[in-house]
Amino acid sequence: AQTVTQSQPEMSVQEAETVTLSCTYDTSESDYYLFWYKQPPSRQMILVIRQEAYKQQNATENRFSVNFQKAAKSFSLKISDSQLGDAAMYFCAHSIYQGGSEKLVFGKGTKLTVNP
Amino acid sequence: GAVVSQHPSRVICKSGTSVKIECRSLDFQATTMFWYRQFPKQSLMLMATSNEGSKATYEQGVEKDKFLINHASLTLSTLTVTSAHPEDSSFYICSASLGQGVLIRGLFFGSGTQLSVL
Numbered sequence: 036a037q038t039v040t041q042s043q044p045e046m047s048v049q050e051a052e053t054v055t056l057s058c059t060y061d062t063s064e065s066d067y068y069l070f071w072y073k074q075p076p077s078r079q080m081i082l083v084i085r086q087e088a089y090k091q092q093n094a095t096e097n098r099f100s101v102n103f104q105k106a107a108k109s110f111s112l113k114i115s116d117s118q119l120g121d122a123a124m125y126f127c128a129h130s131i132y133q134g135g136s137e138k139l140v141f142g143k144g145t146k147l148t149v150n151p
Numbered sequence: 152g153a154v155v156s157q158h159p160s161r162v163i164c165k166s167g168t169s170v171k172i173e174c175r176s177l178d179f180q181a182t183t184m185f186w187y188r189q190f191p192k193q194s195l196m197l198m199a200t201s202n203e204g205s206k207a208t209y210e211q212g213v214e215k216d217k218f219l220i221n222h223a224s225l226t227l228s229t230l231t232v233t234s235a236h237p238e239d240s241s242f243y244i245c246s247a248s249l250g251q252g253v254l255i256r257g258l259f260f261g262s263g264t265q266l267s268v269l
Contacts, residue, residue, distance in 0.1 A: 080258075085256065126195070
């Protein structure tokens, strides 16, 4: 079964500090993509960062970076210099090919609180 | 770029009525769109994959006759909740992907529709 596990239901961080959100996944595919999405209180899903499984280099987008460990099937998100606007639900997801089509499988999410 | 528009944002209807939700890709063509359902404080559950010009592919456990999906053009997919009942109340979100290799760049999401069935 294709699953995504986010073991931290909630996390908190002080403004300007760094926080890491964990994600592990289970897949039998060799080529896939991994994503982190942010869902603020508005409930608009926003793509934060993506990683191609065949690339060893960790993806970086400004204050957001990932630690991708393919062998361990781990894909954590690091947020540096946390800002109040980073407060949101964060969902980890990976692509799968199932039933003749590609789709995304999401984890259950981590609620991030940023304290001033 | 990659803007997905979803309407309405909120709808309240009586039990037994049908509700249509529209999802449009504004600045790109989307051959494939996805419809998700999200319960409060839970993750996104994929309901169906909508393919332009062909029948939608539904996930296991999703009633095809209850949730009708039409993808008549490269920029528009609609979800119709037929004969809605209170248990259909939920947050529905559509999404679309860019270009070839459906998920290479990830999915871009609409702003969602909160359906409340009285």
